[in-house]
Amino acid sequence: MSVVAWIAVGSLAVWLWLLLGQGFFWRTDQRLPPRTEPAEGQWPYVVVVVPARDEAAVLPRSLPSLLAQDYPGGAEVILVDDGSSDGTGKLARALSYQYAGLPLTVVSPGDPGPGWTGKLWAVRQGIELARACDPEYLLLTDADIAHEPDSLRELVAAAHGGGFDLVSLMARLRVSSEWERLLVPAFVYFFAQLYPFRWVNRAGSRTAAAAGGCVLLRTDAAVRARVPESIRGAVIDDVSLAKAVQRSGGRIWLGLAERVDSVRPYPRLADLWRMVSRSAYAQLRHSPLLLLGTVLGLALVYLVPPYAVGTGLLTGDATAGWTGFAAWAVMAGSYVPMLRYYRQTVALAPLLPLTALLYTLMTVDSAVQLHRGRGAAWKGRTYSRPEAAPDR
Structure with a gap:
């Protein structure tokens, strides 16, 4: 098999693992648990x-x-x-x-x-x-x-x-x-x-x-x-x-x-970009290695499938094309429940690679802004080195 086909196989394997082994993250059925009301006159302040x-x-x-x-x-x-x-x-x-x-x-x-x-x-x-x-x-x-x-x-x-x-x-x-x-x-x-x-x-x-x-x-x-x-x-x-x-x-x-x-x-795109980029690098604990790993991981998971499909169509590499298509289909299918929750057309599901690419660029921009000394800026305030969620 070609190098692209092998990478596409890896992407498909990751998607099958995500689908079944990552807490069924794609399902949208986690709503308020069963409620038990306090007795009359005992509702807390x-x-x-x-x-x-x-x-x-x-x-x-x-x-x-x-x-x-x-x-x-x-x-x-x-x-x-x-x-x-x-x-x-x-x-x-x-x-x-x-x-x-x-x-x-x-x-x-x-x-x-x-x-x-x-x-x-x-x-x-x-x-x-x-x-x-x-x-x-x-x-x-x-x-x-x-x-x-x-x-x-x-x-x-x-x-x-x-x-x-x-x-x-x-x-x-x-x-x-x-x-x-x-x-x-x-x-x-x-x-x-x-x-x-x-x-x-x-x-x-x-x-x-x-x-x-x-x-x-x-x-x-x-x-x-x-x-x-x-x-x-x-x-x-x-x-x-x-x-x-x-x-x-x-x-x-x-x-x-x-x-x-x-x-x-x-x-506007700029509004969403600012919202994400202000804290994305903090989530990665301002680590260049974690940033590199994140970018490579996002590329493998979200960008390889459409690339493999394109390669298959242009070069006749059927293994790369069909494997990439399978990974893309699993990806799009896992996104459908969230689109339905937001009452959006499922036609947006195949566009998830494009969306992931934009979020990847926002994350990279978050790191660039920090290294330029701008840090996380929000409503007139700038934090030069904002903290991530602490482990301890």
Whole structure:
């Protein structure tokens, strides 16, 4: 067989292993586990903490959904205005006057302390203020996340019924523009491939992850894990949070959301590029060797199959062509459930190699920006060497 055919065989073998041996990552059936509601009058007190920096564009669609939560117990919302320049705090107060519902407190903590990322500094201030109310749970949710009225009730019932210290939902991201349709479902697909939800949710598992947009966290678990102090420099804060809770003995659960949505738009390729590249190299612990291995691995898994098909068509190498086609078919088939979850046409499935190529270039660009001294830039802040999710 030709060299291309042998490489295509390797790609197909990897795909068969991924399909069957990587926690069935491609399935989308990890939704909220069975819920057991507390007895009437025994619903725990919850404080919702919302870190917000320059979120005036999305706040009118997200904050009212929190204020309107239909929750049987006591609850309140704390919005931490993290140095916004667009009137986020003022708008939040105006929205609380306009919409009846949960009480809202808006605080402005000032600039982050040394070694802190902006979001985690804001979360710290919100948690410190929340502890004065002695809540049993904290709901950490981003300012661009809209919740259905029963969201908090369902999250608490899931945590109560399953004995979980952390319950996190991967909010359904917006898919309106052409670039969003091409790239957003794949973003969640790749995340699940890296952190298979089944493995995260398995008792005693060493795999830990969360989705930062929606995290219900037991307060005493946060204290045991020293959250957020123990992860104060992490840009990939959601995975870091889950690992900290797991290491401290807490049980965690992660799944796909059905009634929790992100309203933040990413209409252009540049918008999605910035979102990914700001932290991709941190996930690789700023290691050139890990970057090289990642690029080669992505090429083998996602780019070799269409290349082998092309080689087979152009040179008559039937073994390379058919093996590449088989690997491409397995790849596309594994992507279909995620496309259906996002209500997108399955015709996008064969384009996954193109999407993977774009994500590979974003990862390389993340490393280039760091070595140029620009680091992770987000909303006017730059972190020269952002931390990945710590191992210990």
